[in-house]
Amino acid sequence: MGSTFSAVEKLGAAGMVVKAILGSMLGIFLLIGFIILRRWYRSRYFRRRSERTFALRSQWDDIVSGKIPLTTWRLDPLDCEIVESVLLDGIETATPDQLPGLLDCLRKSGLVDLRICEARMERGWKQRTALLALGRTRAVEAIPALAAALESTSPQTRIAAVRGLGRTARVEAAIPILDSMATGNLLAPPHTLKNALVNCCRGYPAVLLNYLEQSHGPVRELLARVVGELASADLGEELLVLASDLLPEVRASAARALGGTNTSYTLPALHSLAHDAEWFVRLRAVVALGHIENLGKIKILMQSLCDSNRYVRQRAAWALAQMEPHLEQILEDVVATKDDYALQTFISELERSGVIEKVITAFGDASGYESPQAALLEIVKAARKQVEMTGKAAAAGAP
Numbered sequence: 001m002g003s004t005f006s007a008v009e010k011l012g013a014a015g016m017v018v019k020a021i022l023g024s025m026l027g028i029f030l031l032i033g034f035i036i037l038r039r040w041y042r043s044r045y046f047r048r049r050s051e052r053t054f055a056l057r058s059q060w061d062d063i064v065s066g067k068i069p070l071t072t073w074r075l076d077p078l079d080c081e082i083v084e085s086v087l088l089d090g091i092e093t094a095t096p097d098q099l100p101g102l103l104d105c106l107r108k109s110g111l112v113d114l115r116i117c118e119a120r121m122e123r124g125w126k127q128r129t130a131l132l133a134l135g136r137t138r139a140v141e142a143i144p145a146l147a148a149a150l151e152s153t154s155p156q157t158r159i160a161a162v163r164g165l166g167r168t169a170r171v172e173a174a175i176p177i178l179d180s181m182a183t184g185n186l187l188a189p190p191h192t193l194k195n196a197l198v199n200c201c202r203g204y205p206a207v208l209l210n211y212l213e214q215s216h217g218p219v220r221e222l223l224a225r226v227v228g229e230l231a232s233a234d235l236g237e238e239l240l241v242l243a244s245d246l247l248p249e250v251r252a253s254a255a256r257a258l259g260g261t262n263t264s265y266t267l268p269a270l271h272s273l274a275h276d277a278e279w280f281v282r283l284r285a286v287v288a289l290g291h292i293e294n295l296g297k298i299k300i301l302m303q304s305l306c307d308s309n310r311y312v313r314q315r316a317a318w319a320l321a322q323m324e325p326h327l328e329q330i331l332e333d334v335v336a337t338k339d340d341y342a343l344q345t346f347i348s349e350l351e352r353s354g355v356i357e358k359v360i361t362a363f364g365d366a367s368g369y370e371s372p373q374a375a376l377l378e379i380v381k382a383a384r385k386q387v388e389m390t391g392k393a394a395a396a397g398a399p
Helices: 004-010 013-058 060-065 077-093 099-109 113-121 125-137 141-147 154-168 172-184 190-202 207-214 215-230 238-243 248-257 266-273 279-289 297-304 310-321 324-336 339-353 356-363 372-396
Strands: none
Touching: 013 077, 013 207, 060 077, 077 099, 077 113, 077 125, 099 113, 099 125, 113 141, 113 324, 141 154, 141 238, 141 297, 154 172, 154 279, 154 324, 172 190, 172 207, 172 215, 190 207, 190 238, 207 215, 215 248, 215 279, 238 248, 238 266, 248 266, 248 279, 266 297, 279 310, 279 356, 297 310, 297 324, 310 324, 310 339, 324 339
16 A cells, blocks of 8 residues: 555656545545445335334324323334324314314323424424424414414524414414514515415404504505405405505405405495506406396496406406306497497407307307307497498488
8 A cells, every 4th residue: 555655656746636536536435335325224214114104003093092002102203203293194184073182192192292392492494393393283282382483583483483373273373473463573475474364364354353453554455365365244344444445455355355245235345446546456346246146246347348457357258258148138238338349358258258159149140250259249240330320320311
């Protein structure tokens, strides 16, 4: 070995190249050895995990019921990890009858307390993992630890806490989020906050109204979007207050919420919103009109079909095209508007809805035309020309 190194030293500059080559080869062999060792270890780990998962699954009912002592799996790290994972997966898909048993197993085994301790004491990804796991437990005792993490200086930790609170699907978990939003101390992406509040307040949208009354700016807009997604007729006239709000986004959310109601004030409120100064408020109102069962909406939709905004016209045409028993009369009313944009939009929507053939059958023959849309346009134009000629003849014959 010594003679080899001395021979390399005698090569001078070429010896440096040889040393570099030998060093590279040694590094390559070490890397290959590490990869082989790691693959062997991981395959051994997953094989053992698969075996233990099968063994635990075969005794699952006894584990959950407590017939098998907790000490048989709780003190083994791998078994504990597997049981916790299966329990959390089961909680997410459990029926109301199955949920208490799974939660009881988590509590008795101390896994909930362990995760609460990790959420309070750990930092970094371990803390975030614990926060998400706590949310999946849906345990009410996990809410204080999740709420405390909302005050973290780490943005990732705050996001994990919001997601954890949302995954509990408990209305009690929404209160810490709403309190932090009201004070302006919670800095998290709006879509994360919205998803969490929707999960927590589903079935309890009235909880949001008190906070909505006291909020301003972006927070008010965000809460209004959540109310718009969850609102029902139970909110009553509170939706009318939102429909007259100064913020356009709040009015748009109120229009969306009104689409899920069918009360005496629904149609008048949507009629007002359909003539709002902001185009996206009008659009939301037209979409909501398409979801309510009231023939009085036809007149409002006819006005929206002549709107200056293309998207509003398209949604109005879509809503009108769904009213199949009244399509012939609606088409006549569209022709009477003398708005070519409205007519073209409505006929195009009839074609997309697949009912244009029925309308053509009621008005005339479609043979000899390239498409049903072209046929109906020609029929309508001919009818309009005939009406105009009749009117001119009547005017010429008048004394």
